[in-house]
Amino acid sequence: MFVRVLEKTVRRRGLLERGDRVLVAVSGGPDSVALLRGLIELRSRYDLSLTVGHFNHGLRGAASDAEERFVAELALKAGLELRTGRMPTASVRPRGRSLEDWCREHRYAFLDATAREIQAGKIALGHHRRDQAETVLMNLLRGSGIEGLKGILPIRDGRYIRPLLDTDPAEIRAFLESRSLSFRNDASNRDIRHLRNRIRHDLLPRLETVYNPAIVHGISRMAEIAGLENDFMESVLPEAYASAGGREGQGGVRFDIPAFLTLHEAIQNRLILLVVRRLIGAPSGLTHAHIQLVRNLLGRSGYAEVHLAGGITATRSYDHLSFQQTADVSSPASRSQHRPSRLRRKGTDAEAGFQFDVPIPGVLSLAPGCRLRFEVAGVTRPVPTGREIACLDYERIRFPLVCR
Amino acid sequence: MFVRVLEKTVRRRGLLERGDRVLVAVSGGPDSVALLRGLIELRSRYDLSLTVGHFNHGLRGAASDAEERFVAELALKAGLELRTGRMPTASVRPRGRSLEDWCREHRYAFLDATAREIQAGKIALGHHRRDQAETVLMNLLRGSGIEGLKGILPIRDGRYIRPLLDTDPAEIRAFLESRSLSFRNDASNRDIRHLRNRIRHDLLPRLETVYNPAIVHGISRMAEIAGLENDFMESVLPEAYASAGGREGQGGVRFDIPAFLTLHEAIQNRLILLVVRRLIGAPSGLTHAHIQLVRNLLGRSGYAEVHLAGGITATRSYDHLSFQQTADVSSPASRSQHRPSRLRRKGTDAEAGFQFDVPIPGVLSLAPGCRLRFEVAGVTRPVPTGREIACLDYERIRFPLVCR
Numbered sequence: 115m116f117v118r119v120l121e122k123t124v125r126r127r128g129l130l131e132r133g134d135r136v137l138v139a140v141s142g143g144p145d146s147v148a149l150l151r152g153l154i155e156l157r158s159r160y161d162l163s164l165t166v167g168h169f170n171h172g173l174r175g176a177a178s179d180a181e182e183r184f185v186a187e188l189a190l191k192a193g194l195e196l197r198t199g200r201m202p203t204a205s206v207r208p209r210g211r212s213l214e215d216w217c218r219e220h221r222y223a224f225l226d227a228t229a230r231e232i233q234a235g236k237i238a239l240g241h242h243r244r245d246q247a248e249t250v251l252m253n254l255l256r257g258s259g260i261e262g263l264k265g266i267l268p269i270r271d272g273r274y275i276r277p278l279l280d281t282d283p284a285e286i287r288a289f290l291e292s293r294s295l296s297f298r299n300d301a302s303n304r305d306i307r308h309l310r311n312r313i314r315h316d317l318l319p320r321l322e323t324v325y326n327p328a329i330v331h332g333i334s335r336m337a338e339i340a341g342l343e344n345d346f347m348e349s350v351l352p353e354a355y356a357s358a359g360g361r362e363g364q365g366g367v368r369f370d371i372p373a374f375l376t377l378h379e380a381i382q383n384r385l386i387l388l389v390v391r392r393l394i395g396a397p398s399g400l401t402h403a404h405i406q407l408v409r410n411l412l413g414r415s416g417y418a419e420v421h422l423a424g425g426i427t428a429t430r431s432y433d434h435l436s437f438q439q440t441a442d443v444s445s446p447a448s449r450s451q452h453r454p455s456r457l458r459r460k461g462t463d464a465e466a467g468f469q470f471d472v473p474i475p476g477v478l479s480l481a482p483g484c485r486l487r488f489e490v491a492g493v494t495r496p497v498p499t500g501r502e503i504a505c506l507d508y509e510r511i512r513f514p515l516v517c518r
Numbered sequence: 519m520f521v522r523v524l525e526k527t528v529r530r531r532g533l534l535e536r537g538d539r540v541l542v543a544v545s546g547g548p549d550s551v552a553l554l555r556g557l558i559e560l561r562s563r564y565d566l567s568l569t570v571g572h573f574n575h576g577l578r579g580a581a582s583d584a585e586e587r588f589v590a591e592l593a594l595k596a597g598l599e600l601r602t603g604r605m606p607t608a609s610v611r612p613r614g615r616s617l618e619d620w621c622r623e624h625r626y627a628f629l630d631a632t633a634r635e636i637q638a639g640k641i642a643l644g645h646h647r648r649d650q651a652e653t654v655l656m657n658l659l660r661g662s663g664i665e666g667l668k669g670i671l672p673i674r675d676g677r678y679i680r681p682l683l684d685t686d687p688a689e690i691r692a693f694l695e696s697r698s699l700s701f702r703n704d705a706s707n708r709d710i711r712h713l714r715n716r717i718r719h720d721l722l723p724r725l726e727t728v729y730n731p732a733i734v735h736g737i738s739r740m741a742e743i744a745g746l747e748n749d750f751m752e753s754v755l756p757e758a759y760a761s762a763g764g765r766e767g768q769g770g771v772r773f774d775i776p777a778f779l780t781l782h783e784a785i786q787n788r789l790i791l792l793v794v795r796r797l798i799g800a801p802s803g804l805t806h807a808h809i810q811l812v813r814n815l816l817g818r819s820g821y822a823e824v825h826l827a828g829g830i831t832a833t834r835s836y837d838h839l840s841f842q843q844t845a846d847v848s849s850p851a852s853r854s855q856h857r858p859s860r861l862r863r864k865g866t867d868a869e870a871g872f873q874f875d876v877p878i879p880g881v882l883s884l885a886p887g888c889r890l891r892f893e894v895a896g897v898t899r900p901v902p903t904g905r906e907i908a909c910l911d912y913e914r915i916r917f918p919l920v921c922r
Contacts, residue, residue: 257736
């Protein structure tokens with residue numbers, strides 16, 4: 115059953131081609147051990163060259179090293195080449211990055227570099243259907259919007275593949291048993307503090323018990339459709355960009371408003387998101403509220419501007435809508451924070467002084483320990499209250515908002 | 519605040535035009551009372567003609583009648599015309615229909631007929647943001663797929679409008695207080711047995727407490743985007759239909775397979791859904807598993823066919839993919855069940871006898887109390903076990919499957 119579902123997933127989702135060289139990411143847990151064995155059993159049919167990759171996060175000392183040895187032995191028994199990596203000892207985790215994110219970044223960097231070295235066109239990961247349901251729920255709970263619903267993709271960047279995405283953990287355990295394969299359990303997975311683990315051990319079992327025993331299937335099916343539809347939406351953007359008169363220049367992007375407005379509202383929103391992301395060079399932290407601000411611009415006449423995430427200013431000037439990055443951003447990957455890095459002189463010399471453009475939403479670091487956080491509340495979020503909170507009427511603010 | 523948000527919603531979502539005649543559905547609960555008052559306060563700006571509509575479900579005897587009197591008084595005080603309706607006493611609820619569904623059908627029939635009578639182009643409903651979040655969660659938990667994520671639409675069929683969709687219950691209560699308005703509480707809302715009420719009183723508060731206090735905002739924002747994107751996907755279907763050589767004839771719909779396959783997979787799936795719905799004339803009960811069956815057909819050569827929901831057969835015959843309704847369906851609105859209504863004579867006279875085409879998924883009623891339920895398990899659902907369950911290997915079944 116397991117291998118048949120695996121093969122079906124590979125075929126249906128186009129994950130492998132004959133002759134592929136595949137780096138298989140093996141942690142030593144049940145999922146990756148089953149993944150490795152499943153791919154070994156498909157090897158001849160697809161004429162695959164397999165290499166085992168293991169990344170030692172070194173978080174649990176001797177236990178981590180024992181896992182590495184376990185994977186080494188697994189590779190040896192299977193007659194496969196092994197590549198290992200570990201967290202660089204000298205690296206310092208940046209403030210605000212979670213340990214989980216930091217480890218993931220290094221793990222993927224290792225997988226990328228190794229795949230390049232051994233000229234593997236594919237990197238196989240052991241995520242299964244339940245991981246998928248957890249991810250979608252996590253995104254939903256975080257309020258990450260419709261893009262989060264596609265969850266983890268069966269194939270990402272044409273390179274990372276997830277052949278177990280149609281498989282349940284129970285099927286994985288049954289397969290391991292049928293092949294008498296052992297595995298290591300990662301103890302950190304049991305830590306209830308992490309959001310994912312709370313979803314894994316509390317929310318998802320509860321939803322299955324009280325609401326729908328087949329919810330994992332339902333959610334992962336929905337994720338698949340969301341992934342496809344998202345892909346389609348993205349595929350029509352280049353044409354939409356051109357038809358809205360989109361063009362780059364002067365360090366930004368410009369559209370013709372009348373042409374832009376003939377597009378479907380969903381496409382207008384996607385274009386705004388696309389352009390902001392392109393200017394920032396990373397996921398944008400752009401929210402629905404920001405998109406709404408740009409839409410409001412379109413309803414005005416003459417000149418108007420709004421400040422978006424990542425230091426982007428959207429300007430309406432008669433028949434043109436333009437987006438420009440007016441401030442550098444400290445960390446392009448940072449989703450909700452950015453520091454002002456440009457000190458502007460304004461007005462006459464007499465009035466001039468250091469001043470900061472206010473990022474909305476965002477955080478302004480005036481001095482160590484002295485930070486102002488800005489967010490839009492009320493319409494899209496409850497209005498917070500407290501001694502250190504000031505509420506301004508968004509519709510009466512004149513932009514750019516400056517702190518001096 | 520309430521009226522400003524209401525007005526913003528009306529403007530942003532294009533719910534009203536100047537001079538609109540609006541039938542306002544008023545149950546007497548806080549939401550509809552606030553809706554009515556809010557529209558009264560917007561009346562002059564939009565030059566609205568308002569009529570109050572109340573439907574008495576008669577489920578709670580004297581309490582229901584008291585609600586009707588309460589709404590009548592409300593209309594009288596506001597100087598507005600009142601139209602009332604009630605459940606027909608002679609009507610019998612069909613088996614398998616929930617009381618809630620049955621009431622809703624009659625309520626909407628009343629609203630539709632009344633709007634036609636008074637020539638109201640709009641029917642205003644009091645659903646708010648929390649209703650939206652509940653609906654999306656309910657759809658998600660039911661496994662209703664990506665279309666369920668759009669939740670309730672701000673405007674449906676160009677006629678039903680929901681001006682409170684960006685408003686929270688707390689804002690509604692505050693508004694009612696500020697205007698010294700009273701309202702009636704609908705006791706049946708507190709019944710924890712209903713799925714919606716379990717979500718309302720248990721799941722949603724829990725998600726807010728444990729996971730994200732702003733989840734209602736997050737979900738309703740996501741629903742808005744999902745609604746827009748769904749609308750866009752639907753808007754491109756006519757062109758896709760034509761470019762895939764879609765044409766009606768012989769009681770079905772036919773595509774040219776090579777042209778069909780040039781379309782994006784998301785669009786192929788939507789077209790399958792569209793055609794099946796058009797043939798059935800109602801929501802189809804078509805699941806992702808069915809769509810996958812059609813996709814499998816496309817990968818074969820020569821002649822092949824599969825049986826879908828609602829008595830639809832999809833046939834691949836060389837370069838053509840066709841969909842035909844081969845069996846009537848007992849209740850087109852029924853999503854998961856349909857009875858065979860066509861008794862076919864097959865083979866020679868000697869072999870001939872009554873026989874039933876098997877609906878997959880579906881229920882076959884052979885005699886009162888004797889029913890066979892068919893479903894596809896394993897790949898998309900856990901394989902059920904039990905004494906009265908037989909599992910057949912789907913891939914080895916030859917279609918059409920016949921019960922005799």
